[in-house]
Amino acid sequence: MTKKPCIALLFIFLFFCVAITYSQELKLSNLFCDNTVLQRGTEVPVWGVAAPKEKIRVKYAGQSVTTRTGKDGKWMVALAPLQASKTPREMTITGNSEIVLSNVVVGEVWICxxxxxMQFSVDNVPETKAxxxxxxxxxxxxxxxxxSFKEEDNVSGKWADVPPTSAVAFGFAYFLEKSADIPIGIIHASWGSSSLEAWMPRDMAEEFPYFKDIIDDFDADTxxxxxxxxALSSGEGWSNQEDIFMRRQPNILYNxxxxxxxxxxxxxxxWYQGERNTRxxxxVPEVTEDNWFHRVIGMKEYGDVLQSWVKRYRKEWKNNKMHFSVVMLPGYGKGTNNNPDIxxxxxxxxxxxxxxxSQLKVLNLPYTSVVNTxxxxxxxxxxPKDKLPIGIRLALLAEKHTLDKNIVAxxxxxxxxxxxxNKLVVHFNNAQGLKTVDEKAPIGFWIADDSMQWHKAEAKIVGEEVVLSNDDIKNPVYVRYAFAGKPDVNLVNGADLPAYPFRTDNQIPID
Structure with missing residues (x-):
C-alpha cells in the first residue's frame, strides 16, 4: 500500500471523529428533567453536554443565562437565587436544538x-405510610x-412528582413541608449494608492511610x-448475591x-449510616474469605473520618454551608463481631x-446536627420500625438550623x-421543662469515682438540673448517661425531646 491511500484513510478517519464530536446533541444532566425541584435562595447550577463551542441559553423564571461549551462539549450555567414557588414553570435550554422541561418548581432540596x-421502605412503617x-x-x-470504577458525570434516575420510597426521607420531607409550606425535593441515594468507605471519594486515601490500603488492594484484586x-454487564441484571457483593466495596458507590x-x-x-462500621x-480488621466485607474502619475512628468526609463533600459541592444532619444509631442489643453477646x-x-x-463528633463542624434516637x-x-420520630426530629432540626425558626429542636x-x-450535679442546655416521660425518677445514669467502678446513680430533677448520687460512692467524679447498647431512658425536655447520651470520662474500653 502506498502512502497516499494511508493518508487518505487517515483524513477520512479524522473527518468522522470530528463529525461525531460536533454532532453531539444537546443533553442535560439527568438531574434536570420534568418535575425537577430547584433549591431556593442560592445560585442554581445547570449543566449538560453539547457540541464543542456551541452557544447554550437557559431560561427560567424570567432569567436568561448563556454560555459556550468547552472543547469537551461540557457546559454549565448558574441561575441567580430563586424564590420558593409552588407554581410549575417551564425551563428552556437552547443550543443547536431545544429542550423544554415542564412542571419545574422551587423549594428546599435535600439529599438523603x-x-x-435509610433505604427502609415507607411500606414497612404503617404510621409513616398513613x-x-x-x-x-x-x-x-x-x-x-x-x-462504577470511575467518577461518573451523570446519574441514573429522574425526578417524579411523588414522595420518596424511604420512610425516613419521606417523614422528614412531610413534616418539613408542613412547616415551610413550600415544595420539598428529596434526592434519595442509599444502599443497604454500605459502609462509610463505600461513599468516600478516592482522594480521601491521601488523608487516611487505612483507606489507601483498602483502595490499593481493591485495585489489585482482578x-x-x-x-x-x-454483574454490571449482565443483560438479565445481577443476583442478590452480586448486589450484596457490590454494595460492600469501597468508593464505587460514591463514583x-x-x-x-x-x-x-x-x-x-x-446521613443515616454507621451500622456497617460497628463490627x-x-x-481495620484482618479479613478472611468469610468476613471480607468487614474491612472498614471501626467505631472509635469513625467520627474523625466522618468529619473529613463532610468537609470533602462540601468541597465537591463548592458549598461550605451545606448542612449535614446525621441520624444517631438507635438502641440495639448486640456487640461487636468479636463479642456480639453483651x-x-x-x-x-x-x-x-x-x-x-463518634457520630456526635460531627458537631465539631459548623452547619451540622445530630438526630437523637x-x-x-x-x-x-x-x-427497627420506629422511623416516624426520626422524620419528625429531622424536620425540627432543619427548621431551626436551615430555616432559622426560633424553636426547640x-x-x-x-x-x-x-x-x-457527695453528689454530682448535671447541667444541660435545652433543659427548659426538664422532666421524665413516665413522671418517675430519671434513669440511665451511672457514676464512678477515680477507681472507674461504675454504679447506677440515684437521680433527681432539680429545676433544669439532675442531681446524682450513690451511697457506695463518697467522691463521685465521672458520669455516663444512656451510654449502652439499648439503654433504658426517660429524660426529656418540655418539647418531649430526649436527652443526648454522653460520658465525662475518657476511659478506653477493653474488648
Whole structure:
C-alpha cells in the first residue's frame, strides 16, 4: 500500500471523529428533567453536554443565562437565587436544538443517603405510610443503585412528582413541608449494608492511610473487579448475591451514585449510616474469605473520618454551608463481631454507644446536627420500625438550623457537671421543662469515682438540673448517661425531646 491511500484513510478517519464530536446533541444532566425541584435562595447550577463551542441559553423564571461549551462539549450555567414557588414553570435550554422541561418548581432540596435504615421502605412503617394520603408538594429523585470504577458525570434516575420510597426521607420531607409550606425535593441515594468507605471519594486515601490500603488492594484484586464488571454487564441484571457483593466495596458507590449529584444546588444532606462500621471497636480488621466485607474502619475512628468526609463533600459541592444532619444509631442489643453477646444495659460493654459518641463528633463542624434516637430502636432487630420520630426530629432540626425558626429542636445536651458534697450535679442546655416521660425518677445514669467502678446513680430533677448520687460512692467524679447498647431512658425536655447520651470520662474500653 502506498502512502497516499494511508493518508487518505487517515483524513477520512479524522473527518468522522470530528463529525461525531460536533454532532453531539444537546443533553442535560439527568438531574434536570420534568418535575425537577430547584433549591431556593442560592445560585442554581445547570449543566449538560453539547457540541464543542456551541452557544447554550437557559431560561427560567424570567432569567436568561448563556454560555459556550468547552472543547469537551461540557457546559454549565448558574441561575441567580430563586424564590420558593409552588407554581410549575417551564425551563428552556437552547443550543443547536431545544429542550423544554415542564412542571419545574422551587423549594428546599435535600439529599438523603446511607445504608439500609435509610433505604427502609415507607411500606414497612404503617404510621409513616398513613401520611401519604395527606402529603403534598413533595417530589423525589430515586438514584439507581449501581456502582462504577470511575467518577461518573451523570446519574441514573429522574425526578417524579411523588414522595420518596424511604420512610425516613419521606417523614422528614412531610413534616418539613408542613412547616415551610413550600415544595420539598428529596434526592434519595442509599444502599443497604454500605459502609462509610463505600461513599468516600478516592482522594480521601491521601488523608487516611487505612483507606489507601483498602483502595490499593481493591485495585489489585482482578477477581473482584471482573466479578463486578460481569454483574454490571449482565443483560438479565445481577443476583442478590452480586448486589450484596457490590454494595460492600469501597468508593464505587460514591463514583456512581454521589459524585454525579454535585454540584446540584441543595440545602444539605441527611446521613443515616454507621451500622456497617460497628463490627469492630477500633482499627481495620484482618479479613478472611468469610468476613471480607468487614474491612472498614471501626467505631472509635469513625467520627474523625466522618468529619473529613463532610468537609470533602462540601468541597465537591463548592458549598461550605451545606448542612449535614446525621441520624444517631438507635438502641440495639448486640456487640461487636468479636463479642456480639453483651449486656445491652451496661455502660462499659462494647456496644453501639461508642459509635454514637463518634457520630456526635460531627458537631465539631459548623452547619451540622445530630438526630437523637437514644429512646428508639429494637433490642434484637437492626432494622427497627420506629422511623416516624426520626422524620419528625429531622424536620425540627432543619427548621431551626436551615430555616432559622426560633424553636426547640434538640433535647437536653450536657453542658457541665459539678461536684456538690457527695453528689454530682448535671447541667444541660435545652433543659427548659426538664422532666421524665413516665413522671418517675430519671434513669440511665451511672457514676464512678477515680477507681472507674461504675454504679447506677440515684437521680433527681432539680429545676433544669439532675442531681446524682450513690451511697457506695463518697467522691463521685465521672458520669455516663444512656451510654449502652439499648439503654433504658426517660429524660426529656418540655418539647418531649430526649436527652443526648454522653460520658465525662475518657476511659478506653477493653474488648
Amino acid at each position: 443517603s446511607g445504608q439500609s435504615n 401520611l401519604l394520603a395527606s402529603s403534598e408538594n413533595i417530589r423525589s429523585f430515586e438514584v439507581k443503585r449501581t456502582v 477477581e473482584t473487579r471482573n466479578r463486578i464488571n460481569n 456512581a451514585m454521589m459524585k454525579p449529584l454535585a454540584p446540584y444546588a441543595c440545602r444539605g444532606l441527611v 469492630y471497636y477500633s482499627g 449486656d445491652s444495659k451496661s455502660p462499659t460493654a462494647i456496644s453501639w454507644a461508642w459509635m454514637r459518641e 437514644i429512646d428508639l430502636g429494637d433490642e434484637t432487630n437492626v432494622h 434538640e433535647g437536653p445536651i450536657l453542658n457541665q457537671v459539678k461536684a456538690q458534697d
